[in-house]
Amino acid sequence: MLLQLSAAFDLHQDVVPWLKERLSAEAAAPVAGPRAGLDPVENNYETLHVVNVERNGKVIYSCKDSKKNVFFGLYDLQTKKNEHLYTFEKDLQVVSCSVNREKTLLAVSFVQSAKERRNELQPASKCLTLLVEIHPVNNVKVLKAVDSCIWVQFLYPIDERNPFPESHLLLISEEKYIEQFHIQVFREDENRVVIRNSGRLPADRIVEDFIWAQWDMSEQRLYYFVLKKSESILKCIQFYADEKFNLIFEVPLDISFGDTRLTLVNFGYEDSQNRKVLSKDLNLRVFTSHTGSLCVCYNKKSDVQKQVSYLVFYLHKGYSKTFTVDLGTLEYQSIKDITFLNLDCYVAVYLPGHFFHLLNTQHPDLMCHSLFITGKNEKMNLLPDAPLQSLSGALAWDWCSGKLFRVSFNQSSLLHFLWSSPLDYERLAVLNCLLAQGRNPRVLEVQIIQWIFENMKTCYAFDPIQEFLIASLYWKFCLDINNMDKLLPHSSLHSWNKEIPGVTMVTEEILLPLMKIQSFKGYWEKLNSNLEYVKYAKPHLQYSNNVVRREWRNLISEEKRGKRRSTVYFRNILENAVKVVSNLEAWTVESRLAPLFQEEDNQQRLLIGLMVSELKEHLLRNLPVQFIGKKKIEQLVLDYVSKMLDLLCQMLETSWRKHRLDSWVFHFDGRGSAGEFAVFHTMTQILDSVNRMCLPLPPGFHTVYMALGVRCLPLHCLLRYIDDGVLLLTETGVMKLLKDLDNTEKNEKLKFSIVERLPPFILQKTSQFWDHPINSHIISRNYVKRLLPKHKRPLQKSTIDKSSFHTEFLPLNYLIEVLTEMETTHQALNPFEGCDSVDTKFVAETALKQTTILLNL
Incomplete structure (x- = not known):
């Protein structure tokens, strides 16, 4: 499968053995207290289930013993250890549970069973919300005693430098309001943590009259919808380390809340009792990424029974896309809900056995940058049939099996798909996905290069060499600095007008989120930057090599005419080229097989230097230099151009190794081998792709290319390559050719044809190396x-x-x-x-x- 689900937690493997061991130990200890744990005769773990997952990777679970006592335990994903939190010696129907970061307080809400009622008039739906001191076990305080369900969630400060003396607890009511309790604690002695002023805990009403809410445990954010004059308005509250919180943004969205029952996402386990309270008709999720993207995914109920539709609001782009998938002979009512999974720069949308879509949220404008697989496909077979619940930090729950998964891309499966797919739009999507998420970049680059050389002739909609170069540089350099991704190209394609079978898409403009605060940090700074770009975007902001192309051609033309601009101008350009080559040489650990960088190659050095100069000016003009620093921008430009040359060198190295030219000697006499023919063909493909984008080549490329051309091509074909400007005559190559070849009739004809085509500035230097009447x-x-x-x-x-x-x-x-x-x-x-x-x-x-x-x- 294309997604790799690595089990981070398995309820039955990680908890049950510990429980059994604990039961055995307690059975052998006759003095064990009544609150120590489970009844030792209990062997039925059907009541064992996960209740909540906290921000720091701690899983809270509960189960009942034969006496219906409710046991709460905690599993730490980092230490892989279990610990007992608390045991209630009564039969409770748990609604929600949360523990604070210091593990000193436990909040629990539950519905009492009918057996616990004192009389027949007591309502069965009575919900209690308790706050328990558990370090050590001390007092129990009732926070709420109401007829509606309550969900609890402790806040975990992102800044953990000051863990004491206060904890903050959210209470989410079925009556559609949210409160925040502020709980102060103090140490009574070394091991006893007690609630201060437990008689009355201060609380704030932070949300009222909401219809839907989602909790982001990793970033401590609360997303919620309110209905206002027939509009559905999405809002977000950011919680901080102290008791402060801010309403960050609000935006109206075209989402219909037909069922007015409450919907909660990521507030813990939803059991049968909760499902009676919560609406299950609304499949809605909010996803963010570290790049500042903000997406709302919404499963729309389609009137057409054999189609399924879902809507994605790309709030950071200012438009939405409605995707409609044809299910063939199946009816949508007979299948399960769509699953949405957050994968940082991607969102996975799938319906097991029917379709799998991988949406590129960073660049959703072109459909070919997202992956669409429909119908029966082996790539989807290993995804769970039960819908997964996406949590923060690329985690996902399979509530049915009690497993917590870390979701990532399966690099080997993506590579296999890249090799096996005959469709350009699938190849393009998978190539970008690999470059965006791939591990071991050096190994991955070699594998992609191998695929490129095998499939160049079968790619019709895009140039794989160009896309590999541009996309690689983008995903490597453009996500670390704000707005850098808007200034440098992410793809070699500018448009995509072809249809993707089985999927239709409609794009509509939407309102941008209204930011409600003035000072932005972290993710919110990046989101606000994206929104500002959408408001004031100008087409010229993205870098293009067109200016470099014009200037480079002018410089070469001037040099051929014997003219040259100021010495300072040329010196600056050539110094840029020297810095790039030195930078690249500092990266290189292994010796190169292809004999590059062994000559000046003024034309390529001019192009390298010009690209550095123009790119640096472009970034300095459009980035806040006062915050980033001029030196950092200059180094980034050097790294960008160096990496481009490095990728081109890797292409040559891969071709060199594949065709076993390890011991190749740079010379002109003799006939080229089959391997040299293949490498020459590869270099022709590289040259064509690079020339069309006016990208620089490693110095020495044209000399090696010329040597292979002389050995592999018949004379008339070689001269055609030269006359058409494909094969350039370099000073180093021509001088070596004149020295290496003797004056046989065939070689004289070759030398005469070459020398006759030399530009004057090269002819002037090479004339002395061929003492012949023809010369x-x-x-x-x-x-x-x-x-x-x-x-x-x-x-x-x-x-x-x-x-x-x-x-x-x-x-x-x-x-x-x-x-x-x-x-x-x-x-x-x-x-x-x-x-x-x-x-x-x-x-x-x-x-x-x-x-x-x-x-x-």
């Missing part, structure tokens, strides 16, 4: 080609003595006259400055020599 011919021709266009005035009679190279060959004589005058009047036009041997005499001698060769004289 002289090319140099002379280029020399004349560069000088003649500058000759615009009538030829003046030259006063220079040309007797040393004067010949009786009239066309050549005229050319020599023109070149001589150009040399004397435009010395700066010499494209081969620094090469003293290139002048008019050199051209004349080369022309005669070439003519002699052509005429076979």
Whole structure:
């Protein structure tokens, strides 16, 4: 299955053995007190069930012995130990239970059984709420004695530095109000903790007339709905370490509360007695993530019996999406409720045996970033048939079995799905999910790269190399700093217009939450930042390489024309490139097989430096530098570009290893092997993907690519690659080619074709490495080609003595006259400055020599 359910707690495995051991010990101890625990003859554990889960990972459970005494125990998920809390020596129907963080106070609400009534007139629904001192067992105080059900929940301060002297307890009434009790305690002696002023405990009425409430135990938040003038308004209260609490936001939502009975979520175990009180018709959940997302998931009752619909309000985005799934021949009334599970940046929505959806809450705009599996599918088979109840911190309850699960993504199953699925929208969703949630990133990157190379030709809707690069960088760098995820791209795709079979989606705009406080911290700061972005979003905020593309092309064009901007400008760009390469080299532990980073490669260094410069300016312009710091932003940019080059290097390394080029020697002679052909093809794919996004390549990439091209391609195909700009001629590559290859007829043809296509600034440096008439011919021709266009005035009679190279060959004589005058009047036009041997005499001698060769004289 795609989700991995790891049992964090199993009621029967983690509690029952301890209870049996405790019973055996108590049976052997004749002096055991009546309140010590269970009756030793009790072997029936059908009454054993979980009552509540507290914020710090402690599970409260209860059971009854043969005398109907109610036993309360506590299991600690961290220490894996059980302990006894309290035993009531009477038959009670437990409604709710909670213990404070110090385990000194126990709050319990229960309905007394008919046997406990003093007379027949006493109502059977009498609910008592008790506060018990349990460190050690001391007094019992009645908090409520009412005819309606009460649920209890201690607050657990997130800041735990000051655990004493006060505890805070929420009381949630069936009559639709919530109170907060403030309980002060003090130590009477070393081991005795007692309630101070137990006669009257101060309390605040914090919520009234609500219809639905959900408790977030991990972050100590209370979400609740109130009905106001036919509107359903969602509100949230944040509790803090002290007695303070704040109403954080409110937002009206289009949710119909047809049943006016109370609905509570995550306030403990819902037994048969509670289900008579609570509404079960409303399937509604609120989910948050550390990135500042806020989603409300609502199972809508559809009028069409063979369809199921659910609604997701993306409050941090300002819109909602209604998803409708066709169930085929089944009717929705005959199946169980939809389950919603919070997985941080994702929400899992599933109906066992029918569909499984994995919604990307970070970027829900494109459907292809969410995973939709419908119908019978093996990926869903291992999910429990019983609905799970999602708790905070990626925990989920299976109340039927008494198991508490830690929910995570099954990386191996996701990888298997990536390999097996033929559908682009599934591949795209799984790829992003892996990158967002994957463990062992280095291993995962290699596995994804292997998949990319095997499936490049079968991906039609997106480029897997581009998506891998952009998504990897996003999930690695964009979630640590507020608003960073809005400034850098998260996907290579800009739109998705294709349908997903079996699922229809309707998007509608909604009102943004109205924040009710001024000072934001932690999660609320991120949520408020998301809301501000939706209000004032501008398309240009997201970084694009278009500016880099234009500037890079201008710089290369200027360099080819022999022009160059200020030295300071170039030095700054090249220094950026040096920092990136040094940064990457500091990361690299293993030696690389592919011979990269062994030359300057000015074009790629310019592109690297330009990207660093533009990206840094983009972030400095749009991020609050005063809070983040300029140095941190600069380092983040270096890491971002370095990681991009690292991923490209990993692609080459993976291909190198796959095709066993471990001992590959950089040379040009000989025919390429099958492995070299495959690696050349891989490099072509990488080059195409990267060029379309104008992303930099590791210095040395083009030289290695050229060497493989010379060895693997026939000459006409190689020259086509060069002429079309796919294969770039580098100075290092050309010089090595001229040195390595001898002057056989085949090699001369190759060298001539290469040298003929060299730009002047490379030809100037490489000409001395090939002492051959053809090379002289090319140099002379280029020399004349560069000088003649500058000759615009009538030829003046030259006063220079040309007797040393004067010949009786009239066309050549005229050319020599023109070149001589150009040399004397435009010395700066010499494209081969620094090469003293290139002048008019050199051209004349080369022309005669070439003519002699052509005429076979």
